[in-house]
Amino acid sequence: SYELTQPPSVSVSPGQTARITCSGDALPKQYAFWYQQRPGQAPVLIMYEDTKRPPGIPGRVSGSSSGTTVTLTISGVQAEDEADYYCQSTDINGIVVFGGGTKLTVL
Amino acid sequence: EVQVVQSGGGLVKPGGSLRITCAVVGMSLSNAKLNWVRQAPGKGLEWVGRIKGEADGGTTDYAAFVKGRFTILRDDEKNTLDLQMDSLKTEDTALYYCLVGAKWGQGTLATVSS
Numbered sequence: 001s002y003e004l005t006q007p008p009s010v011s012v013s014p015g016q017t018a019r020i021t022c023s024g025d026a027l028p029k030q031y032a033f034w035y036q037q038r039p040g041q042a043p044v045l046i047m048y049e050d051t052k053r054p055p056g057i058p059g060r061v062s063g064s065s066s067g068t069t070v071t072l073t074i075s076g077v078q079a080e081d082e083a084d085y086y087c088q089s090t091d092i093n094g095i096v097v098f099g100g101g102t103k104l105t106v107l
Numbered sequence: 108e109v110q111v112v113q114s115g116g117g118l119v120k121p122g123g124s125l126r127i128t129c130a131v132v133g134m135s136l137s138n139a140k141l142n143w144v145r146q147a148p149g150k151g152l153e154w155v156g157r158i159k160g161e162a163d164g165g166t167t168d169y170a171a172f173v174k175g176r177f178t179i180l181r182d183d184e185k186n187t188l189d190l191q192m193d194s195l196k197t198e199d200t201a202l203y204y205c206l207v208g209a210k211w212g213q214g215t216l217a218t219v220s221s
Contacts, residue, residue: 054209093168
């Protein structure tokens with residue numbers, strides 16, 4: 001079955017830049033979406049179609065794509081950015097697939 | 108603004124059944140991308156199943172671990188999405204989310220325990 005691979009954890013100091021990667025063989029052909037999940041809350045969409053920000057998501061959050069890897073970049077990391085981040089895409093049949101999630105820790 | 112509100116769930120013994128309903132306001136479900144996702148305690152997100160839009164035949168697909176036990180239903184008149192869960196196992200204990208497009212419900216806990 002199709003898999004998306006994320007690093008389990010990323011740690012950065014406040015003000016630095018956090019980069020979270022997501023790798024999958026179908027990513028050159030299928031869009032990626034990113035969700036932020038704070039403790040005890042439902043996930044929230046923060047990036048769609050690889051690089052597009054929904055309304056209300058700050059400009060310091062960006063997405064990029066290169067080959068089989070998509071990257072979520074958070075510049076000027078703040079304490080409120082500490083959360084779990086999940087990438088999501090679809091396989092060739094349109095079935096939803098999630099990455100394993102990345103815990104972002106703000107030191 | 109689209110609002111997604113879940114209800115149902117609860118505590119059931121192994122082999123029992125539960126139903127979770129997702130009520131949506133602000134958009135029609137008839138041709139929306141509708142998925143169910145679950146999250147076991149302390150774990151990541153796991154896709155459970157989907158129902159296609161009416162224009163695509165309204166067919167369903169399920170993850171291998173729930174096939175034959177779970178059923179996804181859409182009611183276009185009520186604008187609701189249901190997840191009927193039968194023959195539940197302890198490993199089905201999780202928070203269950205409906206995902207309407209990219210909008211998540213608040214999550215509903217289903218606990219399977221003797």
